[in-house]
Amino acid sequence: MVICMEKNLIEKFELLDGNAIIDMNYCVITANEQMYRFLGSSTSVISIIESIHQVDVDDFMDVCENLKEDEYVDMVLRIRRSDNSYRWILLHIAKFAYRSEDNEFEYLEINASDILSLKRRNMTLQDTIKVFRQSLNIKNETFMIYDYHTKRYQINSILNDEIHNIIDMNIMNLKEKIEAEHLIDDSTMDEYNAYCKDIEKGTLSYKHIFRTNILNDTCEFDTVELAVHTIYQNDKPSKAIGSIHNLSDKVIYEKEEEEKSDSSKDTSLELYQFCVDSILYKANCEFSLILLEIDGYKEMERQKGTSYVQDLYKIALRTTTQLVGKRGIVCDIKQNLIGIVVKDINNEVVLRAFIESLRNQISWNVLLTHDNRQTTFSIGIARYPQNGLDIDIVYKKMYQALNICHMRGENRYIIYREHLHGELT
Numbered sequence: 220m221v222i223c224m225e226k227n228l229i230e231k232f233e234l235l236d237g238n239a240i241i242d243m244n245y246c247v248i249t250a251n252e253q254m255y256r257f258l259g260s261s262t263s264v265i266s267i268i269e270s271i272h273q274v275d276v277d278d279f280m281d282v283c284e285n286l287k288e289d290e291y292v293d294m295v296l297r298i299r300r301s302d303n304s305y306r307w308i309l310l311h312i313a314k315f316a317y318r319s320e321d322n323e324f325e326y327l328e329i330n331a332s333d334i335l336s337l338k339r340r341n342m343t344l345q346d347t348i349k350v351f352r353q354s355l356n357i358k359n360e361t362f363m364i365y366d367y368h369t370k371r372y373q374i375n376s377i378l379n380d381e382i383h384n385i386i387d388m389n390i391m392n393l394k395e396k397i398e399a400e401h402l403i404d405d406s407t408m409d410e411y412n413a414y415c416k417d418i419e420k421g422t423l424s425y426k427h428i429f430r431t432n433i434l435n436d437t438c439e440f441d442t443v444e445l446a447v448h449t450i451y452q453n454d455k456p457s458k459a460i461g462s463i464h465n466l467s468d469k470v471i472y473e474k475e476e477e478e479k480s481d482s483s484k485d486t487s488l489e490l491y492q493f494c495v496d497s498i499l500y501k502a503n504c505e506f507s508l509i510l511l512e513i514d515g516y517k518e519m520e521r522q523k524g525t526s527y528v529q530d531l532y533k534i535a536l537r538t539t540t541q542l543v544g545k546r547g548i549v550c551d552i553k554q555n556l557i558g559i560v561v562k563d564i565n566n567e568v569v570l571r572a573f574i575e576s577l578r579n580q581i582s583w584n585v586l587l588t589h590d591n592r593q594t595t596f597s598i599g600i601a602r603y604p605q606n607g608l609d610i611d612i613v614y615k616k617m618y619q620a621l622n623i624c625h626m627r628g629e630n631r632y633i634i635y636r637e638h639l640h641g642e643l644t
Contacts, residue, residue, distance in 0.1 A: 233257075234300075234308065235340060237331040238453060240583060241267055242324070245283075249579030251542075254331065255572035259301035267329075272297035272305055279310075283327060286314040295334070307334045319590040328453065361434070363445065365390065365418060365459040374434070374463065385434060390418075397433065404430035404440045414445060421456030423540060424448045434465065442466040451541050454584065490558040493548045494603065494610050497562065506547065507570055507602045508617040509559040511539065511577075514595040514629035516555040528555075531585055531594070538581045564602075567634065574598060574632050597624035598632035606635055615643050 234257040239250035247265040250258075258270055271279055275296035282292055291313035297305040311330040317323065361376040372393050374386040386393065394415070397403055403411045407429035414427040425447055430440040447461030490508070497504045513519075513531060520528045532555055539557055540549045547561040564570045578596045585594045599621025606613045620633040623640060627633075633640075 233336045234306065234331055234333045235336050239267070239329050239331070241327045241329065243283075243326065245280075248326065249583045250576060251580070252569070252572045252576045255575050256569065257298075257300055257331075270299045272299070283312060283314070286312065286327075288314055288316050288325070290314055298331070308332065309334055309337065317587065322590055330453075361385070361463040361465070363447070363459075363461045363463055367421070367456045367458065402431055402433045406430065417447070418459055421449050421451075421459075423451075428466070434463075454538070454541065454580070487550060487552045487558055490548060490550045490552070490560055491610070491614060493560050494614070497560075498603070498610065504562065505565040505603065506560055506562045507564045507573075507600055508613060509561070509574075510552075510599045510617055510621045511535070511557045511559065512555050512597045512621070514597055527589070531589065531591075534584050534588060535581045535596075538584050539577060542577055542580060570600070570602070570634065574600070578632075595630035596632075597621060597629060599624055599635070600632060601635045606637070612643055616640075619643060 234253055237251060237254035237257055239254045240248045242248055245266055245268045247254075247258075247267060250265075258265055258267075268276060268280070278294070279296055282294060286292060291311060293309065293311050295307060295309055298308045298310075299305050308331050313328045314325060315328060316325045361374065364373045364375070365371070370390050372386065372388060372390040373384065376383045376385060388396075410427050410429040411431070414425070414429070417425040417427070426444065428442065428444045430442050432438065432440050434443065435441055442465070444464045444466055445461050446464075447459050449456050450458045450460065494506065494508065497506060513528075513535060516528055516532075519531070536549070536551055536557055539559060543549050543559060543561055546563070547559065550558040552558045561573060564573060578598070581596070582592075582594045585591050599617055599619070601613045601617035601620055603610065603613050606616045616635040619640065620635040623633045624631055
């Protein structure tokens with residue numbers, strides 16, 4: 220008979236793909252939301268040592284101290300969760316060094332997952348793979364996969380429940396083959412080159428249409444559409460996955476002109492419309508609206524120049540977009556103002572973990588690029604439906620929360636609460 224403590228059955232704070240960067244004193248520099256929720260973020264400084272079971276601490280420290288730069292190791296140990304129960308965790312530990320003209324230090328990157336949660340996820344993934352494989356088989360879908368680590372580029376189709384490989388080769392060899400055998404129509408070569416650029420940059424999502432005969436083994440060109448999404452791991456592109464649709468060689472393709480109004484469009488409307496649509500199409504939906512600014516932006520612009528602060532802003536925007544992913548929307552509203560909507564953040568524990576992960580991850584990425592340890596943020600937050608069922612009112616409260624940040628000083632976030640900040644009409 221197996222006896223379990225009830226709290227050990229709680230799945231609310233289970234850990235899957237928790238990531239953290241820690242210094243050589245074992246204090247957390249930054250972590251993703253899963254890690255903050257698992258460890259708890261009640262204090263500003265979190266020591267990973269205090270969360271590891273005392274029986275396993277010496278082994279953990281011995282491993283970390285003997286790791287050389289750019290080496291990694293995997294180990295299993297017990298870590299205390301925020302509900303004070305211990306979980307068996309699979310831990311991947313890697314050591315790196317940061318060097319610049321003015322600074323030099325070592326740090327550790329760790330990836331952590333609850334072993335029981337990994338087992339459950341594996342079973343779920345196996346079932347999901349079967350479902351999607353059948354779906355692709357029914358549609359006779361063609362798709363591409365590019366692995367950034369191995370440089371391997373594949374095009375596959377599924378027919379009669381079997382994967383048929385069309386292309387499987389190193390991406391540089393593929394480019395040479397395309398050029399030598401003239402596999403792209405000259406009229407769409409610019410579009411093909413733009414596709415290659417997006418792959419190289421690891422653009423989050425993109426779509427391109429060009430004419431090629433790479434899929435048909437004939438001299439006639441097909442018009443194909445590639446819709447691609449890039450999967451990131453530890454803030455680096457890992458895989459690009461895309462669908463390929465043959466628009467038929469009988470279709471004469473003329474690329475649509477980009478809307479001239481895009482540059483002047485008020486992107487805050489996208490934020491607003493996303494909220495309206497979420498409420499319309501999902502009953503009982505919950506989300507947080509967030510405005511983020513880099514503190515001291517104007518002063519940094521005067522001291523270090525426009526290109527410097529613009530680069531900082533791009534890092535913040537890119538990091539935020541990657542962190543939010545498919546859970547919501549991120550908008551570049553105006554200079555030094557990022558608008559965010561994240562769905563299903565329905566309590567302050569989860570919200571605070573998201574904010575901690577967001578601002579620490581941006582700061583870390585800025586440090587790696589500009590050796591700037593001082594980056595801080597002012598963040599205003601309102602929540603639906605906690606701050607009202609009228610989205611116009613919630614929207615105003617989000618801006619009011621940011622205004623309160625301005626009044627109280629830098630490096631803070633304000634979650635709008637009616638009993639503290641008053642009602643708005």
